[in-house]
Structures are given as C-alpha cells and as structure tokens.
Amino acid sequence: MGSQRILVGVSGGIAAYKVCEVVSAMAQAEAEVRVILTQSAQAFVSELTFSTLARQPAYTDADFWTARPRPLHIELGEWADVCLLAPLTANTLGKLAVGQADNLLTNTILASTCPVLLAPAMNTDMWQQAAVQRSWQQLQLDSRYHAIGPGAGRLACDRVGPGRMAEPSEMLTFLTSLSYTGGQRDLAGKQLLISTGGTREPIDPVRFIGNPATGRMGIALAQAARHRGAQVTLVHGPLEAELLQQLGGICAIAAPTAAAMAQAMLGHQPQADWVIMAAAVADVRPARVAATKLPKSELPSDLPLEPVPDIVAALATARQPQQLIVGFAAQTGEIVPPAKAKLIRKGLDAIVANPVDRPSSGFGSNQTQAVLIDRAGRQRISPPGSKLELAHRLYDFLRDLA
Structure with a gap:
C-alpha cells in the first residue's frame, strides 16, 4: 500500500473508533493518509487522535473556512488516489446520493474523481428505511462508488441485525484492491x-x-x-x-x-x-x-x-x-x-x-x-x-x- 494517497472521511457514528485501526495500519504500511472529520464525528473521535495515527494533519469544517492559496476541498480531492467513507451514516449517504455538499467532507468527495469505498454503519431500523435504501441504491449507480457491508451482528444499541460496519481487515483489503485496479470492475459479468x-x-x-x-x-x-x-x-x-x-x-x-x-x-x-x-x-x-x-x-x-x-x-x-x-x-x-x-x-x-x-x-x-x-x-x-x-x-x- 506504500506510496498510495488515501483520504478517509469519518462521519458521526460510534463505529468511528474502528476507523482508528484502519488509519494506523495504512500509515504503518507507508501509505499517505489524510482524514476529514465531520462535526458530529468529532464527538466520537478527536482530530488529534487521527492526525497522530495518520502522521498527517486531520481536517475539520473549521479548516474548510480558513483562507488558503487553493480551496481545501479541491486540493484534497485532487490529491487522493482512493477515498474511504467510514462510518458512512444515513445523513452523509443521503447528501451524496443527491449531490448535496454542505461540509468539507461532502465537498471534497464531489471535487474528487477517484474510487470511493463506502462502509455504512447505522441502527438496523435506520438501515432498512426505504429512504435510506433508495439513497444506497442510487449512489451505487455511480461506478466510482464501491460498497463494503454492512454486516449483521450486535450493534452499539444492542439491536442484533444488519447495520454493523465492516471490520478493519475487510476495509484494508478492499482499499488495497482499489489501489491496484484504480476502481476498475473489469471482471463484471464473470x-x-x-x-x-x-x-x-x-x-x-x-x-x-x-x-x-x-x-x-x-x-x-x-x-x-x-x-x-x-x-x-x-x-x-x-x-x-x-x-x-x-x-x-x-x-x-x-x-x-x-x-x-x-x-x-x-x-x-x-x-x-x-x-x-x-x-x-x-x-x-x-x-x-x-x-x-x-x-x-x-x-x-x-x-x-x-x-x-x-x-x-x-x-x-x-x-x-x-x-x-x-x-x-x-x-x-x-x-x-x-x-x-x-x-x-x-x-x-x-x-x-x-x-x-x-x-x-x-x-x-x-x-x-x-x-x-x-x-x-x-x-x-x-x-x-x-x-x-x-x-x-x-x-x-x-x-x-x-
């Protein structure tokens, strides 16, 4: 995974703690890793935690509105070879499905052209809502987006069912594949x-x-x-x-x-x-x-x-x-x-x-x-x-x- 530039977008969900392991493993594999946290994500894991694990700055909406030579979302979008959105919450999923961009993370995804790995995580009832499923299916019509999970299991709310975010090892494997293929689905139909x-x-x-x-x-x-x-x-x-x-x-x-x-x-x-x-x-x-x-x-x-x-x-x-x-x-x-x-x-x-x-x-x-x-x-x-x-x-x- 060395020499790859990987952008990680973290939304506000308890599964954000698992993303720390992903970021740490990628940095240790000598990938360049940068992290964007939504405002709600910072309630679960701090900017300092991710910047320390990534050995690179982590960005928040406060950085979005800071004067820079080039807009931050354009710079990050052009920099990334692969993006990971984990956990992908119902809120961020809905925004991306309709092309809405109201924070640094969603603006950066829309300003990028690289493959994006989606790792949703939410309560079972939330995941199974018709509106959420419509957004999920709509997003996957775009060939940029690749899906991993969610799996079924015991969730943070003690509900047992679908909505559990993919494990770090699964995400790391998929990211390695995307880095190799550039997101091409050349075996589709086989x-x-x-x-x-x-x-x-x-x-x-x-x-x-x-x-x-x-x-x-x-x-x-x-x-x-x-x-x-x-x-x-x-x-x-x-x-x-x-x-x-x-x-x-x-x-x-x-x-x-x-x-x-x-x-x-x-x-x-x-x-x-x-x-x-x-x-x-x-x-x-x-x-x-x-x-x-x-x-x-x-x-x-x-x-x-x-x-x-x-x-x-x-x-x-x-x-x-x-x-x-x-x-x-x-x-x-x-x-x-x-x-x-x-x-x-x-x-x-x-x-x-x-x-x-x-x-x-x-x-x-x-x-x-x-x-x-x-x-x-x-x-x-x-x-x-x-x-x-x-x-x-x-x-x-x-x-x-x-």
Missing part, C-alpha cells in the same frame, strides 16, 4: 468458481489425514475477484473463524473432504467462466473409515490408503467452451518444470507455480511469490508480495488469455 483450503480425509470421527493449507490464497482470490466486479462461489475446506468473516458478498460452500469438494466443484462448474483450483486436496485417503472412534490400541500400524480422484483433471475434462481452468502447483526446489508438466498432463489453461520452501512463501503465510504459466508456455513472474497482489496479477494474466 462467474468465478474457486476452491481453497486443505481437505481432511477421516480415519475415524476424530482423526484424519490432512495438510497445513489455511485457505488464505483462495480467500485472496475470491476477494480480489469480487472487488473487480465478479460473482464468486468459493468452495472451501475447514477454515479458521477469522477467515470465514472475510467472505462478505461471496457465496461460500464448505467441503471438508475431497469427495465433498469434487461434488461441489463439478456441480457448480457449468455456470462458471473461470474455474480456479487453489485448494490443497489430499492425494490419498484411508481405504476404510471407522464409524466410531478407534481406541488407541486398535489403531492400525499400517494404514491402508487409496488414491483420491483428481478434481482439477475432472474439471478440465468437463470444461465448457467459454471456460478457463486454472490449477495451482505448490512445489519445493525447481518449481517451473513440474508445474508445466502438470498443466499439460491435466489439460489446464494456466497454472500458478509457487514455492513452499522459501521464506514467507509457504503454507499459512500472508506473503507469497509465483510463476504464472499458460498453455502456450508463456510465463509471467509474480515477485514476492501479498497473496492479494498475486491474485490480482493472476487475473491480469487470465484476462489476457480470455
């Missing part, structure tokens, strides 16, 4: 089917054969695709709760075993334009599964195994004319030759060869690197970076193939 995570092949009800895959790569693929306008179905193995919380707007289907994953992937394949098999599916499974927990003394010293059907090969065999089938090859040592062989052997359109034996590039890491290879043998290096960056680079690569 249906993506993605698998992720490891599978667990049971020995008995409490024991299984598994692997250390966390599903982070597939989640990054799903998020990046959604941020670029695609409809996404994510078939996943067991995931940590914190990762499941990052799937807003994504159709998620749990598939803990290879058999369940094969059924889900093949069942949803006909509707997909791009099919990406990022899951770490088991190669073998126990030949027999005990119906009840085996006592330790009865565990077999030699565990009979059988091969697991090859899901990505089956997907390639069943491909539709418009589909791209993409695989992943997690490798140690030399990564390209075995990945190219896998691509040819399984009839794929492209493959992502990534090392799992290099620092900050293995299972569970938020960082990775890869070589992208297509069926014609063309290669593109994705240098070390976040898994979200790799996801975007893969979509750029696939877009050139399609």
Whole structure:
C-alpha cells in the first residue's frame, strides 16, 4: 500500500473508533493518509487522535473556512488516489446520493474523481428505511462508488441485525484492491468458481489425514475477484473463524473432504467462466473409515490408503467452451518444470507455480511469490508480495488469455 494517497472521511457514528485501526495500519504500511472529520464525528473521535495515527494533519469544517492559496476541498480531492467513507451514516449517504455538499467532507468527495469505498454503519431500523435504501441504491449507480457491508451482528444499541460496519481487515483489503485496479470492475459479468483450503480425509470421527493449507490464497482470490466486479462461489475446506468473516458478498460452500469438494466443484462448474483450483486436496485417503472412534490400541500400524480422484483433471475434462481452468502447483526446489508438466498432463489453461520452501512463501503465510504459466508456455513472474497482489496479477494474466 506504500506510496498510495488515501483520504478517509469519518462521519458521526460510534463505529468511528474502528476507523482508528484502519488509519494506523495504512500509515504503518507507508501509505499517505489524510482524514476529514465531520462535526458530529468529532464527538466520537478527536482530530488529534487521527492526525497522530495518520502522521498527517486531520481536517475539520473549521479548516474548510480558513483562507488558503487553493480551496481545501479541491486540493484534497485532487490529491487522493482512493477515498474511504467510514462510518458512512444515513445523513452523509443521503447528501451524496443527491449531490448535496454542505461540509468539507461532502465537498471534497464531489471535487474528487477517484474510487470511493463506502462502509455504512447505522441502527438496523435506520438501515432498512426505504429512504435510506433508495439513497444506497442510487449512489451505487455511480461506478466510482464501491460498497463494503454492512454486516449483521450486535450493534452499539444492542439491536442484533444488519447495520454493523465492516471490520478493519475487510476495509484494508478492499482499499488495497482499489489501489491496484484504480476502481476498475473489469471482471463484471464473470462467474468465478474457486476452491481453497486443505481437505481432511477421516480415519475415524476424530482423526484424519490432512495438510497445513489455511485457505488464505483462495480467500485472496475470491476477494480480489469480487472487488473487480465478479460473482464468486468459493468452495472451501475447514477454515479458521477469522477467515470465514472475510467472505462478505461471496457465496461460500464448505467441503471438508475431497469427495465433498469434487461434488461441489463439478456441480457448480457449468455456470462458471473461470474455474480456479487453489485448494490443497489430499492425494490419498484411508481405504476404510471407522464409524466410531478407534481406541488407541486398535489403531492400525499400517494404514491402508487409496488414491483420491483428481478434481482439477475432472474439471478440465468437463470444461465448457467459454471456460478457463486454472490449477495451482505448490512445489519445493525447481518449481517451473513440474508445474508445466502438470498443466499439460491435466489439460489446464494456466497454472500458478509457487514455492513452499522459501521464506514467507509457504503454507499459512500472508506473503507469497509465483510463476504464472499458460498453455502456450508463456510465463509471467509474480515477485514476492501479498497473496492479494498475486491474485490480482493472476487475473491480469487470465484476462489476457480470455
């Protein structure tokens, strides 16, 4: 996120305290961050707090009316690469929907041309009012505006329902995508089917054969695709709760075993334009599964195994004319030759060869690197970076193939 110029607009809601974490994280990632607070926002978090976290001045309406060489709202609007409005209250939402500008924040948004991420937060009854929903739908007709949330949960008023602002981690991920794409929705109209995570092949009800895959790569693929306008179905193995919380707007289907994953992937394949098999599916499974927990003394010293059907090969065999089938090859040592062989052997359109034996590039890491290879043998290096960056680079690569 470094070198990006991000403008954060804070309206008056209790969720403003969460925005402190967002601003702090962006500043620590070496982005330039400036904050505008509405008058009511200052009742929840102070100007001093945000200026300290951002390492930059924070602005209020008092600054709006101060004499300057150039109008402040024009200067800030031209400066920003991306804007975040969080929390977006019903008041600020209504103003923007009709083009009203009566404070520094709304004037600055109207004076800018960059993408704007909207993170609404309000009481459930307020959110569900017909007037608020009309404003929400009206604003999203403008391609500049991108929506995140709101989610459902317990609100500050103790009501349980929709209206909860997106979590800081979700906003940071979306802002990273907008910084990469400039807000372009170049995957709009596409249906993506993605698998992720490891599978667990049971020995008995409490024991299984598994692997250390966390599903982070597939989640990054799903998020990046959604941020670029695609409809996404994510078939996943067991995931940590914190990762499941990052799937807003994504159709998620749990598939803990290879058999369940094969059924889900093949069942949803006909509707997909791009099919990406990022899951770490088991190669073998126990030949027999005990119906009840085996006592330790009865565990077999030699565990009979059988091969697991090859899901990505089956997907390639069943491909539709418009589909791209993409695989992943997690490798140690030399990564390209075995990945190219896998691509040819399984009839794929492209493959992502990534090392799992290099620092900050293995299972569970938020960082990775890869070589992208297509069926014609063309290669593109994705240098070390976040898994979200790799996801975007893969979509750029696939877009050139399609």
